[in-house]
Amino acid sequence: MPEPRDAPETSPLTAAIPVTWRRRLSLRPGLERVRDSGAAIAQIVIAATGAFLLAHYLLGHEAPLLAATVSISSLGLARDARPRKVVETVLGMLTGILISELLRLVFGSGPWQLALTLAVTLLVARFLMPSPQFAVAAAIQSAIAMVLPAGPLPFLRLADGAIGGALAIVMTALLPRNPMSTELRDARVLFTALDAAMGRVVQGLRRGDAVRADRGLEKARGLQGDVDAWRTSLESAQAVSALSPFLRSRRIELARHARVLQSVDLAARNLRVVARRAAYVVRDGEPRPAIAEPLAELQRAAGVVAHALEDISAEPAAREALLAIARRLDPAAMMPDASQGELALLAALRPFAVDLLVASGLTHAEAAAAIPRI
Template sequence: MTRRSRLDRARSFMRNRSRVGLRRSRSSLLPAVQITVGAVGAYAFAEQVLGHEGPLFAATSALIALGFSRDPRLRRVLEVGIGCTLGIAVGDVLLAVLGTGLWQAAVVLFISVLLARFLDSGTIFTTQLALQSLLVVLLPAPDGGPFTRSADAIVGGVIALLITMAIPRDPRREPKGDVRKLLGELSGVLRENSQALTSSDHTQAWHALIRARNCQPLMDGLSGSLRAATEVAQISPAYRRHRSELGELRGAIGFIDLAIRNSRVFSRRLTSVINHAALSDEAVQSLAQVIEDTADAVDVLALALHSVSTAERDQHLRRAREDLAAVATTLHPARLNVQRLEGEGLVILYRPLVVDLLQATGLSHDDAAGYLPKL
């Protein structure tokens, strides 16, 4: 590799890295404001109103509770407050029994970690309880007494909760964006299957299977963002009206998860069908078109679930439902010119995927399955 090519690659890497970093910074602007206001506000309240000297625990507890984690925020607030309080209490008790010193600090930390894991599985809770108990042993007690730090932690957690309730941030934004990404991947999986079928390329069908398997991290992230959004809608008066919409979104996501799982099964079987040339040219053309039509309907469903306008959402849902219903009515081997047994099995495997997607549009299972022709 020449020196010029290495320089070009380095410049390209820096451009891409800068672009990603700027995008991430822009999306983090509001959380950064929340963290700054929460941490500094908690410190100022504990110092100016409660009269605590150097209330560092108030700032740190607010910062941790308002952090960038996708875990539900209310859980973080409770873990921080309770973990700090218990950690300080445990530290004070062990300090009175064992005294101060390095080996005492080691014993306190060991006992605190085991106690935290016994009480709760949360990593933040364990970290907070262990850290606070360790600091109680290593640091001198403040002028207001040892439990001054516990009060500071509670102040930070309460202010974090108030900021979560007060900042005008639509809780639907993140899960709706995540579900659009997930459906975009499902649409891509279907289109790759259609192309693999048309070109008789079993390797591309295998790539579609790998892509479908890689949807699981997106699904996990979506579940976390939806839990966080539901918590905000429950505790924030400004967004309680969105609780029913988030409930409907949760139901749709459950069926989308099933559809993705069925897409993995279908992709795996498609690889075998292509290897054995089990479909005629007419069957390949018909089935490939059905898969493309399904992908188009998934794109419309993504627009529906991403929309914040009720009228727009209902319009897209109706169109997605109609398009998927049209696909479902063709899912019979004879209608798709499929004759061999292996090809018939492929069509039968595709039917549950379309039913799952129809249910994601709001249909019941019986109504969705009713569009399928009887075998």
């Protein structure tokens, strides 16, 4: 009879982290969602109510349900509230209502007519637009229009939907969702995650600790989600600022943030290279303070770059701090007796420093010229 195998050891990188009952019952996540959705909720309530009242009192429709549903569905609670996406959703829903009204005139209403309406709507919507959301929005509104009782005149529901869509677009411009605060919050999340990843790699190098270096690599690999979240909210803010008269003055600031985002995206990719080489180098358990120190300085300078997003007066300080580090990044001069792996790790800091310099306001050519030639 074979002997039972020993249970495999759990890696500190993959060990489960217990979640306490206090964390499960915390009210904080719910309160944060309410805070983040406040402007979106106000948009939806005003647009839907306004559309219903306009259709009811201006056009005399008894129950203009589609005026409200089109407003609600087109605005939604999604983070990405770019006007283009709102317009696409409105057009999708109006397409669905139009198809439903046409088919109802020809075939009447009933179960098989509903099936036919959905099939035709989805086929037409997929032909018109590549977005799946466009097709789903069209299908939902076509189903509602088909199921609702017929009005005294054809295409009244299309007029209701048009009013709802128009109010949604107007609310996007006149009552924007404060996209600046959202994109700044996403920027802070990214820089906090970047700082944590760099900190773990620095600890691993200072102590010769492979577990900390591996944790830093793991954190560096997880940065892309935060980069994508900031990009989504920043693009949404730029689109809204181009339409809203209240946010046009923020275009220059948003353009600066876009430049920082592009550079930090590249920096995050280069940090993965740095972390991977650091994890390899410290496998022997030997501390590398000579490599840890310049990375720690870059970490502190990256924090100043993050602060400069909200206070542009801090940008020159970030730039000078990064230049002071960049001018010393000559692997042979820093560690004359370094191994091949150590030299490769030091060399990986160079493009990482260039990306942070560009984030601080230099052009790529100026940043590259600050690095010693090797």
